[in-house]
Each structure stands twice: as structure tokens, then as C-alpha cells.
Amino acid sequence: MPTPNPRHPNFPIPGGNEVRARGWRQEALLRLLENVLSVGEDPENLVVYAALGKAARNWASHEAIVHALKTMDDDHTLVIQSGKPIGLLKTHAKAPLVIMANCNIVGQWAKAEVFYELERKGLICWGGLTAGAWQYIGSQGVIQGTYEIFMRIAANRFGGDLAGRFILTAGLGGMGGAQPLAGRMAGAAILCVDIDPERARKRKEIGYLEEVAPDLDTALAMIETAVSEKRATSIGLVGNAAEIYPEIARRGITPDIVTDQTSAHDLVYGYVPLGYALDEVRALRQTNPAELMAASRASIVEHVKAMLEFQRRGAEVFDNGNLIRTQAKEGGVENAFDIRIFTEAYLRPLFARAVGPFRWMASSGDPEDIRKIDDKLLEMFPDNQIVTNWIRLAREHVPFEGLPARIAWLGHGERTELALAVNEMVRSGELAGPVTFSRDHLDAGAMAHPNIMTERMKDGSDAIADWPILDAMLLCSSMADLVVVHSGGGGYAGYMTSAGVTVVADGTDEGAERLAHSLTNDTSLGVMRYADAGYAESFDEIARKGIGHIALA
């Protein structure tokens, strides 16, 4: 039985043991599609997150996808182009059930303006990273990633502890809304600015924000008290970051850590420029996008100049993957890239070993399934501190949204081991239903994104998109259930390409085969990608784990 969804009553959370499709593989994928809408920001418009990241092109496409998933046999493959189903073809039972290509535009044309035009004509839609591939698990994924970044900064700069530290950030949207919880879990006092009072209200309602301050003076006083008491807290403030950041700098206050997660990647549908009311911005999106683009860029220039000023005074400042530096540089801030990207600054040694954001969802909708897998994970990897620490914290602080799910940063071999153990738990009936495994697209072999994932690679291979394309082909060859190639849309057009994968642990021998091949080969490619770029950690991993890398003489 689906569970009622108070946040979006028309989009119940899937679950139960009724199989509406011809098998659990198809049913599990259908539940993922239902799930991304149930946890999405604006499901009535099929938007999951990041202003334009959609689960399907339009409602007609959505209905046709649902129909295909419900009626397709095991030996067919559903072909989806930018959220629109194109065909249902006879393949074979070991082939993927669904393959997708979302928002891939030929190089010279891959620009925001072209994307908007194609979108207006209904020819394309952007899948974000996990929205279009139905892999989004709500805020948990980004909570874990943000928490991991904060803890790496704690280890690098603050003696392993963020108690008594002030984090300044902005953006309380679909992804950015995770920041206050991640900051509080890391022990800091975090101030989160958002221009939209509705977003702040929502984050307070679900307990991610402790308080929403009525004005900047009050917000800073609350932070100051928490810092002096070394008390973790999360405070929201409604305002424009392009005004608030410079004002905090002007007052001579320097936070310990500064970042930003407004939708700066999208100057039309995302970022809200200074001096414009929200309603005005919504209207201008239709009537004068060029004015909005110019105004957003001008505001981002002020926003980033303040971030650079904080950095000059000694704050730890980083770009959290929203292209804010890129927009500022185009607006004339020559040194915008003095701010480092989080991947290169904190996470690259993990990615070089293909340790990354792996996750799983309980198709049954039963939270007990995830708890049992948590226990299994702790039993299997007791010495993996990143994992054990996270599971303990997530159990305490992170409520389930939509289908119960868990993320954990696991690497080569570990992912396969866990998935096979879970497949056995499904087979034995220990779990109430099948479990779907996927990962973020921000993963070692899966993403080329020269301003985020692959910035300043050792060998300069930042912009080469062969890797995600190879990854997707390898995953099709490895019997994954769903495989996708995404490129950037909106402001990300021309900035990235990534591959996504989902495999269903349905408790069968075939399921075990699919999991073993897909998950092992996915991380093998990830380690090899970093070895190819010259990372020592990758060569070590290849030697230790016997990965089939070909090293040229």
C-alpha cells in the first residue's frame, strides 16, 4: 500500500507488496519514478529539484513511461530520450530494462540559451543528476556529502572539531536545504540565507532549521551566542545573499567556513538577483530572460567578491558545486577561481579509490528493511569509520523521506559485497521486499564536470567526457537494470556529462549476477579513470584489489 504524503497529497509514497508490473524489476523502477515525485520540490510540474531538474518531459511522457513499466516483459528495453519514451524494444533478459539519454546537446550548441529554446519547444528536458533517472533519495544524499565536506575541513583546519565554529551559507532549496542539518550534525553554528520565505519555512517545519531569525542583527546575535557556548545550531535568514554576505563582511565579521548553494548555475530559473521581488522574477522568466541573466550575473559578482573577501581574511571558502565562480568570472571577477571546488579540495583521494556516494532504497516502503541493512553494513565493515560514523548519525538525525533509503560512501568491492548480502536477505525473506541500488552521478568513473568533479585533474583531462560514456556502455554490458547518460541543462548546459545506474536486488540468482557485474565494473572504471590521470591512490587500489587495468609500458 502507498503511504499518504502530507507534503504532496497527490503523490503518495510507494510501497507494499502488490506488484503492478510483470515482475519486481519493473515494479521497483516504477516505484523509483513515483518516489522522486513524492519527495520532489514541485511534482505537479514534474520538477524534482534545482529549479528545472525533471523526472519526465511532460505528463503525457510520464503516463506512457508508467504504462510501459507496468506492461513490459523482462526481455524488453524501454528507450527514453530526455524524459520522453521513444520505444519499447525486444532485447533479452540480461539487457537493461530502461536506457536513457537526457539533455545531451552537441558541443558547439550546448549553451543555456539553446537549452531554453529546445525546452520551450518541448524537445528536451534536464534530468539534473538523479532526478531524470529516478534515483534521488531526498535530502539524505546531499546531507551526507555536505557533512563529509564539513568534517574534512574540521580535520584539515580545526583539529577535527567544528564546535564553536561559524559556517555561513545560502540556499535552502531541494539540495541546499540539507546544509543546516549537515552543519548542525558536524557540530557548528550555521547561518543559511535564502531569498524565499517559503523555503525557509519548509526547512524549519521538517526540523532541518532550528530557527528562522527575523533580521540579520538577530541572526548574527544567535550565531554569536551559539559560537561562544560551542553549541551546534542552525539559523535561517530570509534575504538576498548578494546583499547579506557583503553586509556581514562590511561589519568586520569573518565566518570560519563560507560556501553557497543558491541555484547560481541558472541565471534565469534559479538565482534571484538583488533588487527584484520573487514575483517580479517569476514574471521576467517569461517576458525578459535576458534582463534576468544580466541582473543575476551582476548580483553574483557582489556575492562572490564577498566570498573572496572572507577568504582573504582567513575563512575556509569553497564552491559547493553550483557554478557560482564560473558565473562570477564571466561577470569580470578575474580571481573567482581562487575559491576551490569541494571535490578537488576535500574529496579527491576518496574518488581516486572510487569511494563515493552509494545508496539503496527499500521498495517495500518498510523502514525496518533499511535498519536491517544498516546493521548488516555495520557488521560487514566495522573498521570503515566514514561508514560507521555516518550510519550512527543518520539513524539519529536523518528522517526518511519517500521510500526509506540510505547512503554510504563505499568503494570498489565493498559495494558489491553489500549488495550481494542484501540480495540474500531479500531471497531469505528477511527483508520485506526488493532493494534498489544506485549512486549519485558524482562518482569516480561517472562524471566529467570540469568546474566540479574533474576540476584540475592531475593530467589536465578535466573536460574529457569519454569516461561517463564508457561507464554507461560498460553498465549496459554488465546487465544493470537502468542506465543513463546525462548532460547539463539550464546554466549547466555544456558544463558536464555523467552516467547513472540502478540495479534491483530482487533476491534471485540473476539479480546477484546483475549486481556483481554492474557494481564491480562501475567502480573498476572509476579507479582506472583516476589511475589514468596519475593518482597514486588508484594504483594502490588496483594492486590491492586486482582490478583489470591495462598499464602501458
Ligand code: NAD
Ligand atoms: P533549488 O533551486 O531547489 O534551490 C535554490 C535556492 O536558492 C532557492 O531556495 C532560492 O530561493 C535560493 N536563492 C536563489 N537566489 C538567491 C539569492 N540571491 N540569495 C539567497 N537565496 C537565493 O536548488 P537546489 O536543488 O537546492 O540546488 C542548489 C544548487 O546546488 C544548484 O546549483 C545545484 O545544481 C547545486 N548542487 C550541487 C551539488 C554538488 O555538486 N555538491 C549537489 C546538489 C546541488
